[in-house]
Amino acid sequence: MKISEIIKHTEARVATKNYDPDKNLAKAFSSDLMSDVLTLDEDNILLITGLSNVQLVRTAEMADIGAILLARDKNATPEMIELAEENGIVLLETPFSIFKASGLLFSNGLKPVY
């Protein structure tokens, strides 16, 4: 699913600059546990999370995550945005809960990692 479609379905704001709206992410994973994210073999996925801290972006960097969707109207901090931009990670912010955002994306065709 393209970033532009993820934005449309979840009414998301984009926190990072210079993103490619046509960047395609094949799968998604929802988690607040970074330890679980670090065990995934897939890369270039969407991570949907209720966490909002620098370690989230660091974890995404190491796990080769393509984009992060912050749920529950959480805002990315300037440090998070800087680190995400440095690593080409798109940071999105949705007012929806993790359940609602995940459900909307799943029902519109975004596949789970497992």
Next chain:
Amino acid sequence: MAVKLFFEIEGGDFTQAGKASSKIKKVLKQLGPDAKTIKKVVVAVYEAEVNVVAHAYHGEVLAEIDERGITVTIKDRGPGIEDIDKAMEIGFSTATKEVREMGFGAGMGLSNIKKNTDELEITSTVGEGTTVIFRNFF
């Protein structure tokens, strides 16, 4: 071709976790191992960095890279690990509530390091510290 990288990590400061793995990732990308191998190495280094920040007072990371592979040594001054076999079990953790709120401390770090490395050796002295050495072949 031989590259050595050295980093220091302060315990307790979560902003420090990721500095070594981030730099190692950038260097490995230039040296050319495939993306899957790079991800395995940097996930293992990052897990080890998080462990130092979460549990120890101070740590040092040494990464030695040559054409055959990478050896990473993470040595910390800290409480040490009483029972390494127990610490390797998935779900066993002594992490604080603060560490768990960051999204870590689920007792998965050491087993994930083992999963992502070709060779792993952990030695520890209670009250002094822990040394983790691992190697990945390219």
